Amino acid sequence: MSSEILIVVPTYNERDNVVPLCEELLARPERPDVLVVDDNSPDGTAAEARAVGARCPGRMHVLCREKKGGRGGAVLAGFSWGLGRDYGFFFEMDADFSHRPDEIPLFLEAARGADVVVGSRYLPASRILNWPPGRLFFSKLANRYARFLLRIPITDYTNGFRCYRRAAVEAIDVGAVDASGYVVLSEIAYQLYRRRFRFAEVPTEFVNRRRGESNLSPGEIVSAFVGVLRLAAKGGRFGPRRDRP
C-alpha cells in the first residue's frame, strides 16, 4: 500500500483535463493514490489516464465502466474499488479543475475531527470564479431547497469536492442509492448524517471549467430537484436519526 489517501476522479470527456490534473495530484506532498473512473468517454479520456498510470505505476489507477452512468455512480464504483484496499481517506473531486488540489491539506486537517468533510462554495471565506449568474442562481436555489428538505447542517450539498473517512465510506448503503447523477451527493450526505457521522465543512475556491464541455444538462438539473424531493419523502424530513453502526 503506497498511500493512506485515495482520490476518486469521475470523468466523462475530460481528455484535456485528466492528464494535468492527475499529474498535479500525484505530485502533491500528501502522496495520494488517484483513481480515474471513466465511463467509456468517446474522446479517449481513459487512454490518456492510462498513459499517466504507466508513468506512475501503483499510484495511478483507471477504472472503466461500459457506458455513461452519471457522476454519482462513478464515484461510488471508485469508492467500492478503494474499499478493497487499505485507504483511510477517500476524496472525490471533479476532473475539470473546478476543485483545487492545493486545498487537500485543509480537508485532511478538518478530517481529524470529522468523518465527512464537505468543500463548500458558500462559506464566508469561499469563492466562486467565472460562473455565469444563471448558474450561481440555480446552485444557490438547489442548495436552499436541499437544506429545507433534508436538514443536514452543511451549506453546500452539490459540490463534489469531499473527503470521507473509511468508516463513512463503508457505511454508505450503495443499494439504497437509486440516483445516478448529481443528487447522489445529497443522498450520501443524507444517509451518513442520519447515521450520525460527523460532518465538517471547509471553504473552497470553485473555478468554472476552463476546458472541455459541460456534462450538466437540463435533464440532470430536473432529476436533481426531483431526486432530493424523493429522498426527503423516503427518509421522512423530520424522521429520527439512527446510530452509527
Ligand SMILES: Nc1nc2c(ncn2[C@@H]2O[C@H](COP(=O)(O)OP(=O)(O)OP(=O)(O)O)[C@@H](O)[C@H]2O)c(=O)[nH]1
Ligand atoms: N464517469 C463519469 N463522470 C462524469 C459523468 N458526468 C459527469 N462526470 C464527471 O463529473 C465531474 C463533474 O461534471 P461536470 O461536467 O464538470 O459538471 P458541472 O461541474 O456541474 O458542470 P460544468 O463544469 O459546467 O461542466 C467531471 O469530472 C465530469 O467529467 C458520467 O456520467 N460519468
Ligand SMILES: [Mg+2]
Ligand atoms: Mg465542472
